Amino acid sequence: MLKEFCDQKKYMLIAAAIGVIAVFLPWATVKSGMLNFSANGLDGDGVITLILFSIVGYLIFRNDKTEELSGNNLYLVVGGFGICALIGIYDWSNASNSFPTVSNQLVSVNIGIGLYLTALSGIAGAVIPFVLKNKENN
DSSP: OOEEEEEEHHHHHHHHHHHHHHSSSSEEOOOOOTEEEEEEETTTTHHHHHHHHHHHHHHHHHHHHSOOOOOHHHHHHHHHHHHHHHHHHHHHHHGSSSSOOOOOOEEEEEEEEHHHHHHHHHHHHHHHHHHHHTTTOO
């Protein structure tokens, strides 16, 4: 199925699919004494990234598969990926500050694979159209 897509769209669709899957993976794990709590993307900002990655995937998929994105479609797709990347990076940098420390207890926050994949797929999706611009199908 992906063979009929141009390289640019093929890799952007893969980045969008990884972003959608990342929402369901753990974004953060909080450990405090005997308390362990894990949160995925649906527990917070991941709902926004799920919607954006889905819209971006649709915008990539809906037009001619052999032609690269251009014009407003390109701007919308890159913008959607960029917003997802910013949300991922913001949540990544803000994760340890989200949970107040309780006196006499050590609280540790570990970033999960879902948050890493969200940020990286957003960055990759925003960069791919410029790296693979005017490349022939392989």
